Amino acid sequence: MGRDIRELASAWSRYQRHAFHDPSPALAPWVERYWEARWDYAEPYRQKIVPYPNVHLSFGAGRADVSGVCSGYQIKVLEGRGHVFGVAFRPGCFRPFLGASVSMITDRVVPATEVFSTDLPTVLDVPxxxxxxxxxxxxxxxxxxxxxxxxxxxxxxxxxxRVERLAGELGLSMRALQRLFAEYVGIGPKWVIRRYRLHEVTTRMAADRPINWAALAADLGYADQGHFIRDFKNIFGEPPTWYAHRY
Known part of the structure; x- marks a missing residue:
């Protein structure tokens, strides 16, 4: 089965529109951004979503959900015309809203009414x-x-x-650091470090310049290129050279 040409060479931009908005200053310590996605597909499209350590509150298709941090990529099927409005909470900030360890909703989607009141907004705009x-x-x-x-x-x-360096920078024991991340971020510090370092890979892909994969793996702290490729596939669902075709 061949690849869907709509996912190659940034062709998605013909079918999707994305917008990002800042929250009010009072919410900025808690909310990283608001986001919107609109799409129009005559034929169903398998949208790949790669994770960051954010918890999201989203509104769309007549429902409102809270999505915990995902440990790997997701596939969502988009078809017809649709619109979603979302809130991306700052990593580490959702625990006070949830009133429980954020790890309880990792890799889960729960109805927003389980976290917030039933009086959810019906108008989807920033104010x-x-x-x-x-x-x-x-x-x-x-x-x-x-x-x-x-x-x-x-x-x-x-x-x-390395997690050991992070613990030292924060003045925490390894165990205390693991507890902090489980309780407030919802996923371990090793995963978060790996995710942000792999973000640098996609940034280089988007720059459309030749990449020395072995040297890049070493720059990111990997023992060898094989470990780097394995981690990339776990997060993005495909090897880096294959993913690069999306750009």
């Missing part, structure tokens, strides 16, 4: 979503701020490739 979330804004949580700082350190420091 309405701001007002809704401000009404549910939790108290300050020092450990949530610590988790946010940990993930931000991983994202910004391209040399951060």
């Amino acid at each position: 309405t979503m701001d007002a809704f979330l401000l009404k549910h804004l939790p108290d300050d949580d020092a450990r949530a701020r610590q988790a946010v700082a940990a993930v931000e350190l991983i994202a910004k420091d391209k040399g951060m490739t």
